[in-house]
Amino acid sequence: MWQKLLLACAPVGALLFIACSSSSTTTQTPSASGDTDSGTPPGTDDGDGDDAGKVPTGQVVCTSGKKWSSPERGVKMNPGLACIACHSSTTKEGPILQIGGTVFPTFNEEDYCYGIDGTKDDVKVVITDADGTEHELPVGPTGNFSALVTDATIKMPIHAKVVANGQERVMQAEQTTGDCNSCHTEKGKNGAPGRITTP
Structure with a gap:
């Protein structure tokens, strides 16, 4: 079964162990990219419907059909771009x-495209x-989430x-940067499969 995963900026070649939220956890063999190998090739759907449309296909889309425009500032701005870069x-x-990033419905979403609307959907980044302290970050109307230094x-x-x-959707590998979109780009960088997505 294709595993649900969140890949934040892992160094190239990092060994990742991905966990699911199901009641039982199985050990998977990591592939060269760090994704778990469940016998279903990346880019295909295993038929359970969980990740239909989420596995990387290479085709960049804008699922929401809405894009951010530059005069609009605040929590909506620049979905998909590296937040801490600015x-x-x-x-x-x-x-x-x-910490800063954007949650999308699929892996290959365009820069500036609105992601998951966290004001309507029950979604958060933890x-x-x-x-060992957990920090819950709400997801905004364009999919953006962040933690200020004043938090x-x-x-x-x-x-x-x-x-x-x-x-x-869990990532087990440790990360040393909070600039999530610097790796979670339209097609993914540094071993990330693309965007951060919901389970």
Whole structure:
């Protein structure tokens, strides 16, 4: 069965162990890309419907049919772009973030395309920091989530998961950056399969 996964910025070649939210957990053999190998080739659907349309196909889409426009600022801005690339103590182009990213319905979504509407859907991103403290980050109307430096300190390295309607898409590999979209691009970089998606 194709496993549900959240791949944040893992170094190339990192060994990833992916977990599902099902009641039982099975050990999977990681593939070269770090995804678990369940016998179903990447880019195909195993028939259970869980990941239909989510596995990487290479075709970039905009599922929502809505795109962000530059005059619009705040929580809606720049879905899909690397948040901390601008929201840092170095660039000072807005509030300084510890964590930032966008949740989409599929892996290959266009930059600026609206992602999951967290104000309507029961979805959040949960970050577990180096101290074992969980930080729940709400998802906004364009799919963006973030943690400001003025929020509780999130100590690196971190683990991340997306929780939606009682299901989870989990990443087990430790991450040392909170700039999630720097790897979760339209087609994925540094071993990420593409966008952060819901379970």
